Amino acid sequence: MISKRIFAFIAAAWLSIGISAARPDEGMWLPMLLKQLNESDMQKKGLKLSAEDIYSVNQSSLKDAIVSFGGFCTGEMISSEGLLLTNHHCGYGQVQQHSTVENDYLTKGFWAMDKKQELPNPGLTATFIVRMEDVTKQILAGADAAKTEAEREAIIQKNIAKVRQASTAGTHYDAVIKPYFYGNEYYMYITETYKDVRLVGAPPSSIGKFGGDTDNWMWPRHTGDFSLFRIYAGPNNEPAEYSPNNKPYKPKHHLPISLSGVKENDFTLVFGFPGRTNEYLTSHAIKEVYEVSNPAKIKIRDTKLQILDKDMKASDAVRIQYAAKYASIANYWKKWIGENRGLRKANAIEKKQQLESQFVNWVNADPNRKQHYGNLMAEFDKNYKALDGITISRDYIMEAANGIELIRYATGYAKLQQLIDSKAPQAEITAEAEKLERGAAGFFKDYNAPTDKKVFAALMGLYYNDLDKKLLPEAVRAAGNKYKGDFTKMAEEVYSKSNLTSEAGAKKLLADVKAGKTNALKNDPAFALANAIDTHYKTQVLPTYTSVNDNLNLLYRTYMTGLRAMQQDKKFYPDANSTLRVAYGKVEPYEPLDGVTYNYYTTLEGIMEKAAMTGVEDYVIPEKLRDLYEKKDYGQYGLNGEMPVAFIASNHTTGGNSGSPVINANGQLIGTNFDRNWEGTMSDIAYNPDQVRNIAVDARYVLFIIDKFAGAGHLVKEMTLVTDNTSGLPQVDSRKSASSTKELSKKEKRKLEKAAKKKKKEAAEVN
Template sequence: MISKRILSFFAAAFLSIGITTARPDEGMWLPLLLKQLNEAEMQKKGMKLSAEDIYSVNQSSLKDAIVSFGGFCTGEMISPEGLLLTNHHCGYGQVQQHSTVENDYLTDGFWAMNREQELPNPGLTATFIVRMEDVTKQIMAGTEGAKTEAAREAVIQRNMAKVGKEATAGTHYDAVIKPYFYGNEYYMYITETFKDVRLVGAPPSSIGKFGGDTDNWMWPRHTGDFSIFRVYAGPNNEPAEYSPQNKPYKPKHHLPISLSGVQENDFTLVFGFPGRTNEYLTSQAVKEIYEVSNPAKINIRETKLNILDKDMKASDAVRIKYAAKYASIANYWKKWIGENRGIRKANAIEEKQQLEKQFATWVAADPARKGKYGNLMADFEKNYNALDGITISRDYINEAAYGVEIIKLANNFTKLQEMVVQKAPQKDIDAMVERLEKYSADFFKDYNAPSDKKVFAALLSLYYNNVDQKLHPQAFMMVREKYKGDFSKYADDVFSKSAFASEAGVKKLLADAKAGKDVIKTDPAFVLASSVADYYRVNVLPTYTSVNDNLNLLYRTYMTGLREMQQDKSFYPDANSTLRIAYGVVEPYEPVDGVKYKYYTTLEGIMEKAASGAAEDYAIPAKLRELYEKKDYGRYGVNGEMPVAFIASNHTTGGNSGSPVINANGQLIGTNFDRNWEGTMSDIVYNPDQVRNISVDARYMLFIVDKFAGAGHLVNEMTLVTDDTSGLPQVDARHKASGETSKKDKKKKRKNKDKAEAGN
C-alpha cells in the first residue's frame, strides 16, 4: 500500500520518466530548459515567441508577469500598476474573511472603486521568480560517502542551506532549492516576495462560482472564475509590510490582453506553479490509489459534505463561516472520483505494468544491468507490502480524525501541555499562550460547534467501522466499552465537557495553563487527539519513514535505469510547486461514445442552465440577465455572443489555478481554473484524447468587470490588444472602458476595412 505523503514524495522527486515518448501536449517543463528541449516544437505548434521571450534573466520576459499567489495558486500581472489576476476560488478565502452577514461579499461581490477601498489581506503574498539555476553539483557535494538515505539527506540539507544563503546574501531575495529527477539533480529558484496584496474585485459567487459543486471538474463550463488583487510595494518598488504609504507595484512585465479570442487549434501556453503530479508511480502504487485510498477518502469527504451542506443551507451565518472550507473539501472529493474514472478509462494500471515488463526484459538482456537493476522490482514489492495497514490508517487519521475540527484544535495544544508539565520557563509558556490565543481567535471566527459535533459522530463512526480494530487508536477501545461503539453518545460527552468546544472555554484553559495549572491533559477532546497522535507516532510513522527511505533510493535507481533504456526521449519533471510551462492547443474532445464537446461556451449556456432549474448552483444575478437580453456586450462580444470559457490540451494540475493562458504572441487569452472530469487522472497518467484544461475567457473577465460591475477604471489600467489583417498584434492606446474604442483604433479599423473591400 502507498500513503498520501509517499505520493507527494514521489512527485517531488521521482521525475521525468517517460513511459513512452511524451505524448502531444503532455508535460510540465522547466522554463530554464525551453531553448534546448521545447522551443522548436512550440514554434512548430504555432508559437511566435522565442524561449528568451518566455524566460530570461537578461531582459524582461513573460516570467516577470507570473506570481505564486499565496503559495497555493498562480496569478498574473495585468497592468503597469500592479493589478493581479487570479481565480475566484483562489481569492475566495480572502473574500470570505472580509464578508459578514451585513456585507456579504461572497454573495454580492466586491469592487473597489478607488485605491482607498482596496482591502488588505494579512499573510497573503505574491512571489515572483527572479531566476533559476542548476545547483546539482553544489548540492550533491559530499554525498558519495553517505551510507544511508538519512545520512545522504543530511548532507544535502546542509548544502542547500549554504548554497541558498550564499545566493541571497546582501539582498532581500529568498532561495528555494528542490530536487528533480528524484534527487539526481537540484535547481534553485531565487524569489522576491511581496507581502502587501490587497483585494480589488471579485464577482458575486453566482458568477465566480457559477455551477458550484454541480459543475466542478466538468465541461461544458460557464464559470467566471476570477478575482483581482493589487500588489503594493514600499520605497524603490521593493517588498514591504503593509502600510498605507505603500504604492502600487510596477512589474517588469505585465500581460497584454487579447480581444481576438481563440479558435480551434490555436497555440496555448500555461505558465504557473503546478503543485503535485505522480506520473511515474509503479503499477502497484496506482492500483493502491485506485482500489483503496481514493475510495476511502471519497467516502469520508462525502459524509462530511452532506452534513455541512445541510447546516449551511439552514443558516447564513454558518454558510459564511464554512463557505471556503466546504469548497476546499468538495474540490478534491470530486477530483478523486474523476481520477478513478480516468485511471480506468486510460488503462493506467495495465500501461504501467507493460512498462515494468519492458524494463525487466531490458535488464535481463545485459549482465551489468542485471547487477545494477536486477532486484529492483522485487524490492519495490517488498516495501509496498510493508505498507499494508499504513495507507488506510493514514487516510482515516488525516481525513476522518483530523477532519473533525475540535480534534485538530486540541492537537495544537500538545506542545503547551508538555511545557506546563515540564515547568518550562514562564516566558516560553507566555509566548506559546499568545500564539495559541491568536490561533484560537481565528479558529472560532469560522467555527460552528453543532456542525462539528455531527461531523465528529459521523466520521469517527466511519473510522471505527471501516478500519480493522487492530488498527484503531486506544481511545476507540474506551468508546467500545463505555459507549458500546455509539459515537453520537461519545460526541455528546466530548462537546458538553471539553473546553475546546467554545472560545470561552479555550480562553479559560489558556489562562489556567499560563498560571501553571495542568488542565489540558484531562480534557476529553485532548485525550482523543492525543490517542490518535500517539497511534500515528508509534504504529504508523516508523514503518512509513523506513519505507519512504527505501523507496527514495529505489526510485532514484529505477529512474536512472529508465533513462538509460529510453535515451532518445525528452523527460519532463513531475510538478513540485515550482515554475513550469505547459503548452498545447485549443481543442474539443469526446468524453464518451457518441458525444463530442466543442471547445468554447457562451453566455447563452448560462441562461440555459439558469432556466433549467436543475440546480441551485445555476442562480444568476438580475444584472447579468439584463445585459444578456440587451446583448450589451460592448467590444467583448463576438457576433452577438459573449464568450465565457474554453478548453485546451495543456497539462495542468492543482497550483495551476489562476495561471495565465497565453497565445502565440504572448498575450493573455484566458485564466486557467480547472480540468475536465475525464482528465483529472492526468496527475497520474496523461491521456491526450481526454485531458483538457478549462479557462475563463479573458473577454468574459473584461465584460464582467466593465459592463456588469461598472469598474471600467480597472479595465482602463490594462493593455488591450487587437489583431490587424496581417495577424500581427497591435496595442491600443490606453482605451476607454465600456467597449469604447480609441480614435487611433477606429482610424486603423477604417483603413483595414477599405483594404479588405478593395481586395474583394
C-alpha cells in the first residue's frame, strides 16, 4: 500500500532537528517595509538591488512581475508577451480539466506550438499588486469603544468597506485589507486581476511530478515542477473576460532568466504569496496541533489515500478524475507527518514554554505590565481547555464526514432545503435549484460513485469508532446502531437510494423540487445524513469554536503587544496570510544527521539513478529524456556535461509560495520554488535555519525541458536569457536583451566554462 511505502521511506530518512536562535533571514517580510527593516541586511548578504528596486509605487520594480496565481499559488512573468511561469502542481488542476482518456495531457504533457493552441481556463485568475498602504489608523478608528470582539470586528469590517470603496472608486482595481499581528495592524493591497489566463505548456507528469508522493517534501529532489500559462488582456492592456480577440498582456516588468546558475552561499530572494503560518502560537496551541489535530487528520487522509490509490491504478478514467484531488490530499497528509515529527524532535512545545516563562517573569517585574498582562497565560490555558472535544469534533467533520464527496456535495443543497422549509416563494426555490443544476456538471465530471462509496464506508467507520459517542451527531450514532457498525452496508443503502450520486439523478431531484415536490430533497438519504452532520456542526461545534477563537484572538493580540515590548531589539515579521511577501536567504546545503551532508543541488544524473530503481512507480521517466541524457544533449542549459535540475536555499516559505520565483542578487530568475524539505515542514510554527530549506526547480532545467525535450523553443525565444551579472531590473531594456534558443557564442561559452571552473575550485577548497 502507498502508506506503507512512504512510511518505510520516512523511517529510513527521518533525522533529528532542533530550533536554534532566529537569524535575520528568517521571516516573510512586507515589501513596503524592506527599506526600514531589511535592506541593509539583505545587501550585506549579497543583494545588489535596493528596496526600491524590489518594491516601488513610482517605478517598475520586481513586484510587477509577481502574480497571485488563482489565489492559491504564485506565478511570475517571464516574457514581454504575458508568459507566466508557475509550478506543475499549481497548474495541475487545469491540465487535468483539459485531459481525457484520448488526450491525456497529464501523462503526455501539453505544449501549445502557437498562441491559437493555448487553452482557456474559466475561473482562473492572475492578480498583480499595484501598491500597498498602512491603513491601521483608519481601520481601527472607533474599535477601542467595542465591548466585545464581535463588536470590534463589526466596526473594523465597516471601516474596511469604507476604505476599500474610497480607494478603488472609479477604477477597475480591487482592494484587499487584512489584519497583521492578530489585528494590531492593518495593511491594504490595491490589486489588478486578469481573468483570461490560458494554458501554454506542461511537461508530462513523469517530469512535472517525478518522485511523486515518495519524494514529496523530501530532498534530494529531481522534479521538473513547472507549467506555463499566458495572461491575455483586453483593450489598453487592462483585464477583460475571455475573448478570442484579447491580446497577450504586456507586463510592466518580466524577470530575465540567468543561465549562470547558482553556487553555494549565493544570495536568494523568494517573492510570492505565502498562505498561512503561525509563528507566535503558545505552547497550548502547539500541543493541541501535535497531540490532537495532526494525528486525527493524518489517520483519516491515510485511509482515504489508500482507497483512491487502488481505484486510480485500476482505471485510467478514475486516475484522471482523481489525479488533482489525490495530489491535494496527499500533500498535506505527508506535511503533517513531517511537522509532527519535527515538532517533537525540536522540543517545540518545551521551547515555547520557556519563552512563556520568560514573558511571565518580565510581566511580574513591573506593576504596570502586571496589570496589562498578568492573567494572560492563565486565560490561554482556560480557553484551550474549552476546546477539548471541540477541536477533534471539527477535525472529524472536516476530514472524515466532508472527506466523503457525496456528503460534501449534498451539504451544498442546504440552502435549497432552507428555502423549502421557510415556504419561500417558488421563484426563489426554482432559482436556487437552477443554480445547483448548473453546478452539477462540474462536480460529476470528476466524480466516481463506486470509489466514493468505498471512501464513505471507511471514513464513516472512523468517524463513528474514533470519537466519544457523545461528540457524534445523533444521525451518525443512530446509523452505527442500525447497521451494527457495518458502514459498508450503510454505504450500499445510501448510494443505491440517493439521487445525488449521479448528474442525471441530481437533475431529476432538482426537477421534482421545481415542480413543487417539497419532500423530494428532505427524503434523499445522502442529503438527510449530510444535513444532520452540518446541523450538528453549526449548533454543537461551531458556536464554541468561534467563541473560543474570538477570545484567543484578543489574547494573542495582547500577547503580541507584550512580546514586542519585551523584545524591542528583535525585528518581528507578521504571520503569512496570503499577501505579498519577501523572504531571503542563501543557497546552502544542510546536515540532516550526524555524518550526513546533503548537497545544495541535484542533476539529471540523479534522475537516471532513481529511474534505475525497481518497484518505485514514482521514478518512471520518458524515453526521450533518457535519450537526451545519454547523448548529453543539453544545449546551452547544461554545464560541464551536467544538467542541473533543482537546488535548495534557506528562504522561509510555506504553502502559497509554490510557483514563487527564486531571484538572485541581480534580480534575475534562477529557479521556481515548489517545496520544502521534510525536516523543515514545521517552519510554519518554528523556523530553524540549520534545517529549513526551500526547494526550487533550476531555471536552466525548465528551459531545457521546454526547448530540448518538448521542442517548444519558440517559447524560449520570448524570454530574456542572461549569462552575466547584468541587472534584472526594468531599466534594462529586456525586449532588446539577447534571448533565443541559438547556441551561445564562443565568448559566452568561455565565460560559463570559466565560471564553472571557479565553482569547482571553490567546492574543492571547501571540501
